[in-house]
Amino acid sequence: MIKKLLRGSAALALALTPLALTPLALPSPAAAAPSAGAAGVLALEDAVGQIPVAEESRQGYTRSKFKHWNAGLDADDGCNTRAEVLVAEAVEAPDVAAGCKLSGGMWTSYYDGQEVDKSGKLAVGHMTPLAEAWDSGASKWTPARREAYANDLDAEASLVAVTARTNRQKADKDPAQWMPPNPDAQCRYIAEWTATKLRWGLSADQAEADALKVFAEACETTVVHHTPAP
Structure with a gap:
């Protein structure tokens, strides 16, 4: 079963090798900051600034163009993408029976802070x-890349288990149109939204970009961990 990385700040290690009689040259801020195409950890405001701004168009969209919930079906437990996320995000692990039948377990829906059993x-x-x-x-x-996006189990921010009610409320809205009702979740939400956009090289429209900047200013201690998708 695919395991998602634990949420939380990653530890950064810098290995410095001293050079005799050679002064240590510190990188400039521009050189130190990773680009959107490189893995890295950025302050939320800097990460938001790396999302390109562009007009959006929904012309031609259908949900069927993203083949989803099919990752992991060849594993021994038979769990699909959705079930993998449920198992990975449980605060109390459910029992997994043959055919990936889940029973028991406990989850916290971070959008609204609700506990779900x-x-x-x-x-x-x-x-x-x-x-x-x-x-x-x-x-x-390509269809293959959209399928990879829809089943992205390799980045913890890409998929999230939340109450069905809040997921319906969110629907296809961006942060200019909807935010989690739990105020304590909002900085995390903006960071994970930003991480996903950077991971997949997605743009933001102007209203979305403006909203992200406003929230980033309010979430000044929040950082974004992102790794480009293959």
Whole structure:
């Protein structure tokens, strides 16, 4: 079963090798900051600034153009993408029976802070919804890349288990149109939204970019971890 990385700040290690009689040259801020195409950790405001701003278009979109929930089906437990996320994000692990039947377990839906004890009450949502991804650049992708996006188990921010109610409320909205009702979740949400856009090279429209900047200013201690998708 694919395991997602634990949430939280990653430890950064810098190995410095001293050179005799050679002064240490510190990199400039521009040289130290990774680009959107490189893995890195950025302050939220800097990360938001790396998302390109462009007009969006939903022309030609259908959900079927993102083949989803099919990753992991060849594993021994038979769990698909949705079930993998549920198992990975449980605060108390559910039992997994043959055919990936889940029972028991406990989850916390961070959008609204609700505790949930039945997997059927949860939805697994795409951090950046499929329609929004289409608008922001995925319309130009190959079907294989859209499938990879829709089943991205390799980045913890890409998919999230939350109450079905909040996932319906979010629908295909961006942060200019919807934010989690739990105020304590909002900085994390903006960071994960930004990480997903950077990971997949997606753009933001002007209203979305403006909203991200406003939230980034309020979330001044929040950082963004992102790794470009293969």
